[in-house]
Each structure stands twice: as structure tokens, then as C-alpha cells.
Amino acid sequence: MTQPDPHTDPSRPFWQTKSLEELDADEWEALCDGCGHCCMVHLADEDTEEIVETDAACQLLDIPTVRCSDYAHRHRRVPDCQPLTPDRVRAAHWLPETCGYRRLAAGRPLPDWHPLLSEEREAVHAAGASVRYIAHPETDGTPWNVIEWWEEE
Ligand code: SF4
Numbered sequence: 001m002t003q004p005d006p007h008t009d010p011s012r013p014f015w016q017t018k019s020l021e022e023l024d025a026d027e028w029e030a031l032c033d034g035c036g037h038c039c040m041v042h043l044a045d046e047d048t049e050e051i052v053e054t055d056a057a058c059q060l061l062d063i064p065t066v067r068c069s070d071y072a073h074r075h076r077r078v079p080d081c082q083p084l085t086p087d088r089v090r091a092a093h094w095l096p097e098t099c100g101y102r103r104l105a106a107g108r109p110l111p112d113w114h115p116l117l118s119e120e121r122e123a124v125h126a127a128g129a130s131v132r133y134i135a136h137p138e139t140d141g142t143p144w145n146v147i148e149w150w151e152e153e
Pocket of ligand 1: 031032033034036037038039044062084085095098099100
């Protein structure tokens with residue numbers, strides 16, 4: 001008996017069958033787990049060009065909810081805020097390993113706390129995978145510290 005192709009099997013959820021390029025707008029948005037790591041200030045090492053993440057949050061990030069406070073206008077208000085695209089995701093090694101886009105691009109499963117699996121938007125925070133408890137506003141005068149904990153799973 002022929003086994004169904006896992007990439008076209010309609011019984012499987014979209015994040016197991018589609019590439020980043022094949023996602024529609026709703027699926028693209030749903031793949032974000034809301035961790036907020038891409039909303040932190042990132043710095044590039046001048047010598048190595050390595051990009052590191054700091055605990056300083058973008059001015060538009062509402063830290064308690066880990067939501068952008070002006071999502072519709074974020075690119076106009078914060079010119080450094082670049083929209084994620086499939087090509088940018090593949091090149092963005094500064095995204096956390098848990099990021100849904102990075103996972104799908106690498107053919108890896110989503111973490112079990114991802115809202116598409118847990119159906120719980122708070123699960124990312126409970127899992128300690130978000131910036132909720134480590135971020136501070138970039139303008140509050142607190143020294144910026146480099147964070148890199150997400151590389152270990
Ligand atoms: S790092 Fe990925 S999963 Fe986390 S908020 Fe940004 S796009 Fe969403």
C-alpha cells in the first residue's frame with residue numbers, strides 16, 4: 001500500500017506540510033509564538049559581524065503582554081523594524097531556535113508550548129521562552145545586557 005506524502009497529506013496541519021513561501025497571511029501570523037525576541041534591540045559586533053540580542057526592548061513593545069503596541073505602523077515608526085520574510089528568516093541566525101519561522105524553515109517541529117499546539121497564548125511565557133520577565137524598555141536608562149540563553153534547548 002502506498003504511504004501518503006507527508007507534504008501533501010490534508011490531515012496534517014499546515015505547519016507540517018507547507019514551506020514558508022506557501023503560507024497564507026493568517027498562517028504566517030499564526031506561526032509567530034509571541035516570544036518577543038525579535039522585538040529586542042540587537043547589536044552587531046563590528047569585527048565579527050556577529051549579531052547579539054540585548055535585554056533592551058523596542059520602544060513599541062508592551063512588555064507585560066509582549067505585544068507590539070502599534071503593529072500596523074511599526075515599520076514606519078521604527079525604521080530598524082524589518083518585516084520578516086522567508087529569505088530573511090533563513091538568513092536571520094539571531095532569531096531564537098524556538099522561533100516558529102526558524103523551526104519551519106529548518107524542517108523542525110514546533111515546541112509543544114507553541115500556541116498552535118497548546119492553544120494557549122500564555123504558554124510561551126510559562127515556558128520561559130519569551131522576553132516578558134527579562135526585558136526592560138530601551139529608554140529606561142538600565143544598562144543593556146546581552147542575552148543568548150535560547151541557543152540551548
Ligand atoms: S522571534 Fe519569531 S516567534 Fe518570537 S516574536 Fe519574533 S517572529 Fe514571533
